[in-house]
Amino acid sequence: MLPIGAVARQAGLRTSAIRYYERLGLLPAPDRVSGRRRYGPDALMRLSVIRFARESGFTIREIRTLLGGKPYSERLRGLARAKIRELEGAIQRAHAMQSLLKRALRCRCLTAEECGRLLIGGAARIR
Numbered sequence: 001m002l003p004i005g006a007v008a009r010q011a012g013l014r015t016s017a018i019r020y021y022e023r024l025g026l027l028p029a030p031d032r033v034s035g036r037r038r039y040g041p042d043a044l045m046r047l048s049v050i051r052f053a054r055e056s057g058f059t060i061r062e063i064r065t066l067l068g069g070k071p072y073s074e075r076l077r078g079l080a081r082a083k084i085r086e087l088e089g090a091i092q093r094a095h096a097m098q099s100l101l102k103r104a105l106r107c108r109c110l111t112a113e114e115c116g117r118l119l120i121g122g123a124a125r126i127r
Contacts (some may be wrong), residue, residue, distance in 0.1 A: 001031065001038035011047040017049070026050055026063060057086065 021027040027030045028048055030037040046067070053063045065079050109115035 001033070001040060002043075004030075004037045004039070007039045007043055007047070010044055011051065013047065013051070021047070021050060024064065025059060026060070026067060057090070058083065 002010075002014050008018055010115055011018070018027065027050070030039045030043065032038065033039060048111060049067070050063055055068060058066065061078055062083070065075055104115065107115045
């Protein structure tokens with residue numbers, strides 16, 4: 001069982017974030033020893049999932065649905081479908097930007113404005 005400070009360090013979070021996640025119900029209330037929070041290894045795994053979801057663009061509400069719902073609930077499936085569509089759009093935009101940057105590396109323009117016009121024209125064709 002780890003104290004909140006150790007969990008925070010290992011999870012790369014502040015202790016205030018861990019307490020916040022507890023208040024929101026994203027993290028179950030920990031056991032207490034002499035009034036101090038003590039966390040098991042499951043807390044670190046759950047915090048990793050929360051952090052990864054936040055970094056992937058999930059809102060707190062979506063994370064609550066993800067972690068709090070029944071594994072096969074329709075709400076969870078709906079969230080999964082919506083997030084998959086959102087991620088696919090982000091991937092397409094990232095590929096388009098990658099293509100633009102590769103073209104910019106091969107650019108022989110004399111000015112940034114000239115290059116920008118060519119790149120923007122290329123972006124319109126990429127979409």
